[in-house]
Amino acid sequence: MAYKSLDPQTAVEYVKSLDFFPHDAMLEGGEVGDGNLNLVFKICDLHSGKSLIIKQALPYVRCVGESWPLDLNRAILEANAFELQNRLAPGLVPRLYHKDEELSLLVMEDLSHLGVMRPGTLDMRKYPKFSEHLSTFMANTLFYTSDLYMDPFEKKAMVKKFMNPELCKITEDLICSDPYYDCERNIINPPLRPYLEQVxxxxxxxxxxxxxxxxxxxxxxxxxxxxxxxxxxxxxxxxETKVFDPEFAFYGPAAFDPGLLIGNLLINYISWDGKDEPLEKIHDYRDYLISTVNDVYTLFEQKFIANWNKDARDVTASVSGYQQFYMRKLFVDTLAFAAMVMIRRVHGLAHNIDVDGIEDEERRKDVQIRILEMAEELMMYRDTFSTIYAVTGFVKARIF
Amino acid sequence: MAYKSLDPQTAVEYVKSLDFFPHDAMLEGGEVGDGNLNLVFKICDLHSGKSLIIKQALPYVRCVGESWPLDLNRAILEANAFELQNRLAPGLVPRLYHKDEELSLLVMEDLSHLGVMRPGTLDMRKYPKFSEHLSTFMANTLFYTSDLYMDPFEKKAMVKKFMNPELCKITEDLICSDPYYDCERNIINPPLRPYLEQVxxxxxxxxxxxxxxxxxxxxxxxxxxxxxxxxxxxxxxxxETKVFDPEFAFYGPAAFDPGLLIGNLLINYISWDGKDEPLEKIHDYRDYLISTVNDVYTLFEQKFIANWNKDARDVTASVSGYQQFYMRKLFVDTLAFAAMVMIRRVHGLAHNIDVDGIEDEERRKDVQIRILEMAEELMMYRDTFSTIYAVTGFVKARIF
Structure with missing residues (x-):
């Protein structure tokens, strides 16, 4: 079947062929996507209560239209990433039921009984399993796809399979380049502009x-x-914890994943300066975030090292001192990428609701400057921190 | 035409179809290859004196036989590398006349009027254009294929096109791993073994x-x-200077090329300790090698920077301090790879005739230890050298 974009009705027809629902199912479908790049359908069986999600790539940026084309292959790349993550971190990603290259879609587990974590953190929700789960996810996906473990031929085939130039370009521009100069793609809170220009x-x-x-x-x-x-x-x-949306998957520096995660937690940490919650609640939640950063990184390191000691196959892996070198580099680079993602979320193209939710522009600006200053210190001092505890201690001493 | 390996007669038949020779040509062909991986035919027209070379990949390692298979695609990868090098460094590589995917062969300029440089250096020959030519070759091929210049989509497509896992594996093992432990692939001059084991x-x-x-x-x-x-x-x-045999081409750390080149020149430099040439001649040739290393690296840096200042397109390229960072890293990494290639040529699988030509095993061992010691110092002190002149000054102070 040649590519055509689905609608709720054709999506329902499509899943009937998959043998997922009982034959007497009473299926109902709706489009639930809010993104710019994909269609997302939720299909439910009103009898059994079973449901699934169809994610279909669009050949153009939705909010712009067909004048901004996008490669449809990203749906299959995402499906391939899900397959691998399901194997390496079972239970921590949605199950993949089906992929369809022709239609550029994947069919996967419906996780709408869970909430997305970002709005949860805006409500000061706590996730007691988060550090345990995310550290496993990162330690397994980042170790078992590296040269430390993989056969060199298979690893290079994987690098090729997961080449993802379009979505890499977004990161190269939006995270690595644009925020550091007056790029027209940046979206700037007006009161922040003088600080950006002068400082x-x-x-x-x-x-x-x-x-x-x-x-x-x-x-x-x-x-x-x-x-x-x-x-x-x-x-x-x-x-439960389920990591989704791996459409940016590609072979890159491992520190990028923990860096992004920690940077986003620190944005939330700082954002409370712009909100009117009671100070006691803020302190409590900030302590929770601090221990989350400490735990997720410490457990990640421990599990990565455990994987290494158990399963590393590259002869270099056993060279005395190499593991320390590797883990130290991973740590320092994590701080750098954390800093960069904090910066891009302040005045790059895509912001975080954590900060943009602060309605008063002046007050938002003050928080934004605090994020930029903290990010700068993390980047510039990254070599001086010995452990993640030193980092969070530094953060807490500055802002609490 | 399905793959089959040529012989001198079928090679002559093959080139007749290429419209390279005049119609009345009197063609003569012979196999002139001495390698393990390929057939090399030289085809001459006895009338016009014109000639060409056919290089055909074999599907197995020649000296072992069909039990060690090899990927035939490497011939096309090599042809693609030649095409690119011809474009980026015209006149400094053999011209490519034709490539044939089915037969895994390339047809190229016959350069047998030139000598290979390694035996020339064994005879203390000097090459007055070498530094000028090799610095251009490296500065152009390494700059214009980097992210500094290339469109990010094209660059990633190139990374994919030049994936070369089989030949990379050879380097990963033979240069980066084996020489640092008692690997059975190593070939060890017997009197050297105690030094390796004890030191x-x-x-x-x-x-x-x-x-x-x-x-x-x-x-x-x-x-x-x-x-x-x-x-x-x-x-x-x-x-003239013509760089050939790019079958190891792939996307890797740029410093690898100048590192290999300088490491090999330094092996030759040290090897004279094991030979009976008059001291005056040795000093003269060593001074020539020192100035060659100085010139080729200095010119390489200058030309790379000139390319950068003229043609860099990545927005990062103009960030203040980035060029210094990049060039410094290139320099330090060059010394590291130079050290590694010096070491692998002493007791890895593939040696240099510069040293193996020293017939007395004890005397050869003394030279080998000097090479290992010098390589170690280059590697361990690499961060302390400010310029290539500091490196060659250091070498000359140790050995002259």
Missing amino acids: FWKKNALRLEASKYKYAFLTEAQSLLHGDLHTGSIFASEE | FWKKNALRLEASKYKYAFLTEAQSLLHGDLHTGSIFASEE
Whole structure:
């Protein structure tokens, strides 16, 4: 079947062929997507209560139209990433039921009983299993796709399979380049502009460090990344955690995933300066975020090292000192990418609701400057922190 | 036409179809290859004196037989590399006349009027154009295939096109891994073994640094490399220089090419300790080698920077300090790869005739130890050298 975009009715027809629902199912379908790049249908059987999700790539950017074309292959790349993540981190990603190259779609587990984690953190929700689950997800996906474990031929075939130039370009521009100069793609809170012009865009030392990490992003095929691992890509409850939307997956520097995750948690941490919650609640939630950052990174390191000690196959992996070198680089690079994602979310093209939800522009600006200043310090001092505890201690001493 | 290996007669028949020779040509063909992986035919027209070379990949390692299969696609990868090098460094590589995917062969310029440079250096020949030519070759191929210049989509397509896992594996093993432990693939001059066992293989700090560069070789898709740029891959006369055999081409750390080249020149430099030439001649040739290393690297840097200032397109390229960072990294990494190639040529699988030509095993061992010691110092002190002149000054102070 040649590509055509589905609608709720044709989506229902499509799933009937998949043998997922009982034959007497009473199916109902609706489009539930809110993104710019894809159609998302939820199909339910009103009898059994079973449901699933169809995610179909559109051949253009939805809000712009057919004048901005996009490669349809990304749906299959995403399906391939899901398959791999299901194998390496079972239970921590949606199950994949089906992929269809012709129609550029994937059919997967419906997780709408879980909430997306970002709005949860806006409500100060806590996720007691988050650190345990995310550390496993990262340690397994980042270790078992690296040269430490993989056969060199298979690894290079994977690098090829997961080449993802269109979505990499978005990161190269929006995270690594645009925020460091007055790029027209930036979206700037008007009261922030004077600070950017008079202070931030003159910080050449910071821009130079960010440029080194753009180089890493462009060249360093270390592990298969999720590529967009922030709290908006995670469904979570008190018991469950599911990482979704791996459409940015590609072989890049492993630190990018924990960096993005920690950077987003720190944005939320700082954002409370612009909100009117009682100070006691803010302190409590900030302590929760601090321990979450500590736990998720510490557990990630421990599990990565455990995987290494159990399963590393590259002869280099056993060279004395190499593991320390590797883990130290991973840590320092994580801080750098955390800093870069904090910066891009302040005045790049795509912001976080954590901060944009602060309605008063002046007050929002104050929070934004605090984020930029904290990010700068993390980037510039990254070599001086010995552990993640030193980082969070530094953050807490500045802002609490 | 399905793949079949040619013989001199079928090779002559093959070129008749190419419209290269006049119709009345009196063609004569012979197999002139001495390698393990390919057939090489030279076809001459006895009337006009015109000639060409056919290089055909074999589907197995020649000296082992069909039990060690090899991917035939490498011939097309090599042809693609030649095409690109011809465009970026015209006149410095053999011209490519034809490529044939079915037969896994390329047809190219016959350069047998030039000598291979390695035996020339054994005879203390000097090549007055070498530094000028090789610096251009490296500056152009390494700059114009990097993210500094290329469109990010085209660059990633190139990374894919030049994936070369079989030949990369050879480097990963033979250069980056085997020489640092008692690997059975190593070929060891018997009197050297006690030194390796009691001294060299205990140098863990050195092995750790080499492991970091194995990581770079495995992950860092910076530029399209020649991948095997030593004096045995260069035809040269006083006037001409032609780089050939790019079958190891792939996207890797740019410093690998100048590193290999300089490492091989330094092997030749040290090897004279094991030979009976008059000291005056040795001093003269060593001074020539020193100035060659100085010139080729200095000119390479100058031309790379000139390309950058003229043609860089990545927005990062103009960030203040980024060029210095990039060039410094290139320099330090060059010394590391130079050290690694010096080491692998002493007791890895493939040696250099520069040293293996020293017939007395004890005397050869003394030279080999000097090479290992010098390589270790280059690797361990690489961060302390400010320029290539500091490196060659250091070498000359140790050995002259």
